[in-house]
Amino acid sequence: MPELPEVEVTRLSFASAIAGAGVESVRLGKPLRWPLGATPAQLVGQHVRAVRRRGKYLLLDLDQGILLMHLGMSGSLSFSKQQPAPGAHDHFDLQTSRGLLRLHDPRRFGAVVYAPSEDSPEAQKLLGKLGLEPLSADFALDAFRAGLKRRGSAIKQVLLGGQVVVGVGNIYACETLFLAGIRPTLKASRITKPGSIRLHAAIFDVLTRAVAKGGSSLRDFSNAKGENGYFQLEAMVYGREGLPCKVCAKPVRLMRQGQRSTYWCAHCQKA
Template identity: 85%
Template sequence: MPELPEVEVTRLSFANAIAGAGIESVRVGKPLRWPLDIGPERLVGQHVRAVRRRGKYLLLDLDDGILLMHLGMSGSLSFSRHGSAPGAHDHFDLVTSQGLLRLNDPRRFGAVVFVDNETTPQALKLLGKLGMEPLGSDFAVGAFHAGLKRRNSAIKQVLLGGQVVVGVGNIYACETLFLAGIRPTLKASRITRRQAERLHAATRDVLSRAVALGGSTLRDFSNAKGENGYFQLEAMVYGREGLPCKVCAAPVRLMRQGQRSTYWCGHCQKS
């Protein structure tokens, strides 16, 4: 579930509270996507300076080094004063002077990785090919349109790919295309300037509204304070197969694109 809004909401919910905290100990549970290939001594005694986000990655800036965290499909973070005993799906604990940061991830597609800086081979492998930040100042219509035109696959797939624009996952790709009135199967290379403008505006609109609403809680997402999100209540097409389109009342359709579900309205998304 964690797409850009959920990751950003998570970041906002604990970044200030953890800033300046000293790391006291670390606990690693079951293996995540990659091993944390350093010992606790590399982290203990350091301080968490800031928490940043790049795409769907969280970057915890330490005195020396960066802890990269990814929530995968089912991950969530909690940050609390007093830590309880870890549950079956709590796979990473960072015990700090200001509270316990804990990663819960049933499916374990998430990851915690330590890198010395953002230019190490591993950091570059993970972050180096990421596209523009949709809520950042570098997200310009011209560059967006140019990036899309270079791709030959369906616009939905290109949005998901993250090489043109980051953070747009399955829910928000569906919602964004609906808002822009664009057919999900349209080849990205055929996007017109007008369509790119609509998609650009829709992306910013959908993602920023989702952040404001605390993200989408479909199953069990919550921010680091345990609070749920409410964007799912405003979804126009995602998860609404067969229900009437909120704009034209035609039944919302479902199809598969790259082994993922695409929800769309055949009437509103014609171009």
Template identity: 65%
Template sequence: MPELPEVEVTRLSFVDAIRGASIVAVRMGKPLRWPLGVQPERLVGQTVRDVRRRGKYLLIDLSDGLLLLHLGMSGSVVFTRDLPPAGKHDHFELQTSHGTLRLNDPRRFGAVVFAHDEADPLACKLLGKLGVEPLGESFQVAQFHQGLQSRSAPIKQVLLAGDLVVGVGNIYASEALFLAGIRPTTRANRISRPRAARLQQAIRDVLARAVAKGGSTLRDFSNAQGESGYFQLEAMVYGRQGEPCRVCGTTIKSLRQGQRSTFFCPVCQKP
């Protein structure tokens, strides 16, 4: 599943090219996770003002409304002037004066939804329960530690929940916990203020580095220009079960948490 860095990398790869474009046509393929919520013709003639990100959602600001785009489990977008005919997994196209934005999603868990603005009840339903942005100024140690104190679940599960801090998915939670020296099974309310500060900084560092590396391409992720990510090549623990820790040489272990694989070093990461 594309995580926050992959969504941010996708945004950065086409935002400058599409900004200011006029929508000339909209093509809908097979139904996605949620309906568009408006007749496609309603979008024609509008101008793309900007493309922002909230968690794992791309927010496409229009001259009259907002499109919320989610990549789901297997989605990706491409933006270019020259595209081949749509294939069976191409389910949404926004044709503009600057090029065409196409969503490809083999599993159709992604979505493109129209809302009048972020105060629209539909937008509030999708975005309202998201935690703070980990790369923004609102992600502060004091509030982060306070939030951890009210949760007794394992810290990795708390990070994945997304209601305390948004967008720290499976890959980057494992990596941030390693960098902070915290065992993923440690209960969140047992984490001290100093350890919370280390984890907060580790989350910011890991996500920023992942964005700089173009995200992680584990299967078929690519940005809107078709470029793969390379963060996975320097992962410290994720996907490295049975291999030596890059710091201490101890064998990396894995376990299952909430149906997801977790990777950690039993020496570098303390309970």
């Protein structure tokens, strides 16, 4: 579910509130994607110094080490003083002096992993091969173009892969390619210079606007304060199969690329 905008919106919704909080207890529900890699006792007594983001991972800086959190397909976080008793899909609780941080994740593709540091093998296994951060100064056009040049697969798959640029999931891949006017099946290495310039700009534009709208709440996404996002209302193609393209009025198409749905407009995306 959550792509970069949803993860960033989540981060912004609790980062300042939790900063400085002391960890009082930890509760584990059903197993997530990986084991925590630490005992609750190792976390209790530490403080959450800051919450950062890398791609779709949240990094909670502790006094000693970091907590990597990933929301998978169905995860969401909540943070507040008063929370109900854990439900069947609440699989991680971090009780702090400022409130309870809770991961709700029905499908359990998400994860909470402790690592001794960001540079540790445990963390680098997950963060090591990630591409450029699209909303940071890191996202240089030249580096982006160089990344595309060495990929022979379809641009849609390359965007989803996260090794060239991070954070672009299925919704935003479809939306950015529409905005850039590029066919989702075009081999990344064959994108023209003007095409790559448009795509680079579209990624920044779409993700920035999505963050401003609070992300996309297709089913049940909400930030750590329980607030929904509204970017889905502005989607040009995602989820709009058969509906008229908002630009040219021809029907939006749906196709499969690597087990994922791709929505696109054959008339507007010809590059």
